Amino acid sequence: MLDLVMRVPGLPPLGGDVFATASSLMPGGGFNVMAAAARAGARVRYAGGHGDGAFGDLARAALAAEGVEVAFAASVGVDTGVSVAMVDDSGERTFVTAVGAESAVDPVALAGELVTGADIVYVSGYSLMTEAKRDVLLDWLALLPGSAGPGGPLVLADPGPLAAAIAPAAWARLIERVDVLSCNAREARLLSGRAEPAAGCAVLAERARPGSAVLVRDGAAGCWLSRHGHQELIPGLAVTAVDTNGAGDAHCGVLAAELLRGAELPAAAVRANAAAALAVTRPGPATAPTRAEVDELLAGQSRR
Structure with a gap:
């Protein structure tokens, strides 16, 4: 969707x-x-909705500029939605969202998407907020190879800021298929009932399906990783935050990219932490760095 970002005192x-x-x-x-x-x-590859209006045009142009493939045709008669993001002087952000074409997905088109064990499927909690899209997506996930055993794609999910508003039945269905759950400390608190990120990570790991992993992003501290009964803190990098909008997204995107390269989760999390650190030093939501920029930051850290 589109972000209308307003910097306010x-x-x-x-x-x-x-x-x-x-x-x-x-x-x-x-x-x-x-x-x-x-x-x-x-x-x-973007397997989601997009509108046929001016906002949809902007979204498609931006996807093309990043080299992202668009799987489906534009929805007719509806535009892409808009989120107003107010970013205060501390770098924290507050959202007001009006959904659009991205809030629905054609079940026939989604069923035609070829997904293999070499892929990662990323699922946003926002996709569970509208009944039509939620049910289509969860039904599709349940039929993916690997849902009842090995051989399917890795499913990475981020519940997002509205984690507490996800219907319990929908959340239970999602967790049944998630291989890596990534959320921030606030979302972990809402989902687990535990105040501390480490404790929240442990609780969520207990509730996840066997063999899966849980990541809890804890800002500058880094992220907690729990898998196979073991929990550790992957340290973050100290930076001066300008805008936290999009930091979690940068973390998830880079984590997915590194896992696709064959990296183990701890190593992927190190690079995701570095990407999130770079992202918060820049104003705007889509501030994720390139792989070369992450390399440079980590090389500088190793020389200290």
């Missing part, structure tokens, strides 16, 4: 107003994850 009070110091309209949402993965060297 602080959020307005109820009934009040505040002047933005800067604003921009650019693709965001799932685009951020796809752009991050593409910049990290992955081949990326």
